[in-house]
Amino acid sequence: MIGYFSKVYKVAAALVTGHLITLKYMLKPSITIHYPTEKLTPYERFRGALTFDAATCISCSMCVKACPSNCIALENAVSEAGKKVAKVAWYSIDFGKCNFCRLCEESCPTKPKSVWHSLDYEVVFASRDEMVRCWKKDFPFIGKYFDRRTQDFKDPEGQVCIHEVPPRRS
Amino acid sequence: MTQDELLAKMQKKFPKAAKTAVQVKDYLTVSLPSKDDLIPVAAWLKKEGFDYLDMLTAVDYLGPVDMKGYIRQANFNVFLPEGAAPQAESAAVAGYAYRPVLELVWAFVSMKDKARIFVKLEVPRDAARAPSLSGLFKSADWQEREVFDLFGVVYDGHPNLTKILTPDFLQGHPLRKDYVHIKDRYDE
Amino acid sequence: MTAPKPAPAKAPLPEPVLNRKNGILMADRRWPTDQWAHPWSLPGYRNGALMLAGIILGILGGGALIGELSKWGDKLYALMAAFATAKGISTVAVDAVWVAIKVLIVLHVILVNGLWSIWWERKISAHIQSRVGPTYAGGFHGWAQTICDGIKLFLKEDITPAAADHWVHALAPAIVIAPCIAAFAPVLFGTDLAAARLDVGTLYVFAFAGISVIGVVMAGWASGNKYSLLGGLRAAAQIVSYELPRGFSVVPVIMFAGSLDLSVIADAQSGYWWGVAPRWFVFYPVVGQVAFLIFLIASIAETNRTPFDIPEAESELVGGFHTEYSGMKWSVFFLAEYAYVLLASFLLATFFLGGGGSPLPWAPFTLVPSWIWMLSKAMFMMFVFLWVRWTLPRLRVDQLMDFNWKFLLPWSFANIAVAGLYLAFWLK
Amino acid sequence: MTSEAATAAIPALRSDQLFVNLGPQHPSTHGVLRVGLTIEGEVIVKAVPDIGYLHRGTEKLAEARGYHHCVVLTDRWDYVASMPNNLVFCLAAEKLLGVKATPRADALRVMMCELNRIASHLLFVGTYGIDIGAFTPFLYAFREREMILDLFEMVCGARLTYNYIRLGGVMVDVTPEWTAKLKEFLEYFKPKIDEYDQLLSYNPIFMARTQGVGLITAAEAVSWSLSGPNLRGSGVVYDARKADPYCGYENYDFDVVVGKEGSCWDRYFCRVTEMRQSVRIVEQVLAKLPEGPVMAAGVAKIPKPAPGEAYAHVEAARGDLGVHLVSDGGVSPFRMHVRAPSFLNLAILQEKLVGMKISDVIALLGSTDIVLGEVDR
16 A cells, blocks of 8 residues: 555656756746847858869869769869969869768868868758859859859859858968 | 687587688688588577677679769769769779679677677679578578678578668669669669 | 069958857857856847736736626626617517627637637747747737737638548537537636526536537548547547546535535635635645646546647657648637637636635735636646646557546545545534 | 348458558658558557668768778768767778777767767657657757757867768867867756656656567567667677777776666666766766877878778667778778668567557657668668
């Protein structure tokens, strides 16, 4: 008999302690970040979308070899005199296959890095063409994408980087 | 008990089970001459305390992997209309003993004295047959179905040897080195 | 060798636009430890709390307004009667109009409760789970959320599955909601503030509350899919078996009060022991607490809420008996559930917490009108319903049945016996 | 229709079996798993798990990639706790290369794997609570898990697919500010585990739903070669960190958590107590974190290990994760087989589910804590 009542008491006590915990957290403020108005700034080492700076790139194609899923493609520039120049004719990153593993940034020999991960986690593409972002001679810093329907280069309509220009890493 | 004691005890019971040339790094590896020794060896090991069949797999020693077995669908790149050059050309390494054989590997673990032993059996690639251990170890059931699905090794005495991982419409056994991918409706 | 051409002065890369809100860089204020260290600095938190208090006072004020109007009920009736005789209309018409007004008021209590309690449950469950709940609808802490949901559900397409039996499928929600509204007739909203003063009030309420199980089973069977069939059968077994302990746990209250009439039960609880403790039935030494708990648990089971929400267990039956409903028909089920929760809270307040009476005899408390006390007690009991729902896991079907037949029912009988002893020796 | 024809038309009343598909889209199958259940009333007569929906052929992919590139592949197996995936591949490759990670790298590896185990068990506690019907523990568990993911984001930049543990060491060293934040997390987290116990583990309804349900005896567990909390829940004392210590686990003291009868509650409680052990380990690692470089010298950019075979196994969150690597001396591994614990933990369902009720199916399926990325590879 006593065992029965002590069991009932234990069950009731366990239920009440559970309720007190939920009450405790009800009175604490919520920890929600309201996304569109309050955006989180990722930490400094965050691996967001790749960005590329054609000025400092010496087209050594180390990043092409380092990329596991073969996303990066580039072509060495040739000066008018037909001599190879340490510049890039064009450079393209296929964001559809990039798996944000930072191997390309680590293999890039230039100082500061010419391909690096920005802090942008809002990587959104309106179409599959937009996934392949290209850099050429006079393209803006963000680069353009080639739209097969209209056969011309366009600015990326999707979410532009959360930061206009991410912090450079030496 | 150290590897040598285990090997000695095993060779006393099964003289034909020889220590393989290529040992799995710091574990004992034993190879069996023919597929009928497998069940007795497994039963003896189970009695000896190796009652945990940790892993069951196969390796195809035919040669370097055939690149046509991979699906390469890069997004359209305006500068490379015909698609990027494949990255890693798998080349044969000179002097490595490629041989047209499927090597089946079993790993038994004895939890009491924390020992592990690898048992190997070489099986011809075309008529790859081996006795099924699902009678002794229940976990062999799914692992053997996986090796059948990916390598095409038929395990005699298996309750229901059917495909487990690859989709039904996929022909051929993907993990064989000479596997060539046949275009199906999911390839653009 | 010409001097190396100075590199063209490149425009410095613009500084990244980092995110500040109220001066706080969102990167460093991320961990709960920081946010709980100084809660009031959070932008939305302080006025959120004030707002919540404001809304509760607003609702109480609204209730008070209706309560105030009904105080002059008799004068209003006399006025109408005089007007009718002046115009030569028969008194029957006056009675009809008078009943129509009362029905309208009770119907609106249920509908406003639908809006209020759904929103309140979402806010309470959110803050229990340290998230925020509806915030954007209506600008200020999502007060218009339920109204928007209502409109959305009204505009949603009303799908009747092909395999369904159309008549039964359409009729089921009606049969679930109708008894619930009818059951509100004798319910007390303050001291002698009820739509109809029945001397068999308790019996009437339990009789009507039992009818809606037919609607649930009809919904389960008519939807024509396996999961809702299972859900409907489980609901039938659960609601019917929890009717018993719910009814028997009220018997001690009726024995003490001496009558089934709700207002007599409420008046029997007026007065104070030793001048301080109110003579509520919940404070009767053992009988009160046991009866209160059994009635509370049985009411939670009656309204299919966790830990007894077997019929619509998401992780098993996907949606239970109202899987195939959408649009207004689905919202009628939803409204019925919250109407039953309101009914149960009002009954708990009337039976055990002395509906309408103030807990303390001193001046400031007794001046507060009785409807405010009744409404706040009911709201507290509804909070307990919500609190239980967001804390406890779900029982299995057979455990639920064992718990009812082997624990609740025997103890409610024992409780009646002890109440009999009280009557014999103590309350003579 | 005359009444005789009508009565003739009604088949003899027999209770036939209902075929119900549990999944592949179902709220509690934790991924793309379809279990074909044949039920009679509420009792299950036959259960056929059908997997392969998430099969991406990582073993075939590995044969065409370099060793550094395969480490990126390993993140995608058990995506809930992917640090041990990286670790097990790196251990096997280091055995082939004959390279030894530096002591500081070993300590960091142990710390990251234990933190990842806590994060994975937190996800288990949350989703298992929802399976049994309690919604609130899920939010609390994810609030703590976010803090661990922040720590990972601070040190290696990713929150799920870390690619942090590399051949010969670790990607990058931790900053003193990171260790301070980690201490702050540990202090915050210890009382939280007791709260989960009060809120869920010792909750009578939860115990009624899980104790005595889905009993797996020790012999069955060994025969089905389960591993991790599923094996230890049935009372078998086998933990790869104790049986086959790697990365210096032998000089941290922690005890192997063992359950009693192999019920769902035992497996659940093994994981909750394991979180406490992991906190102990992380504290010990933090206490004596050795100095020195984090990446061993001598690992080539494109490693070509000598021909040979290696097998390494690690106590991952879900069980005994192993990698069998065969190298023919070429650029990419000749054969990589992944011994996935979830694949074997799932196999036991087809025998255990027969005769159970529907709500117990969800309890048993949840308690084995499988991740489909690792089952299908």
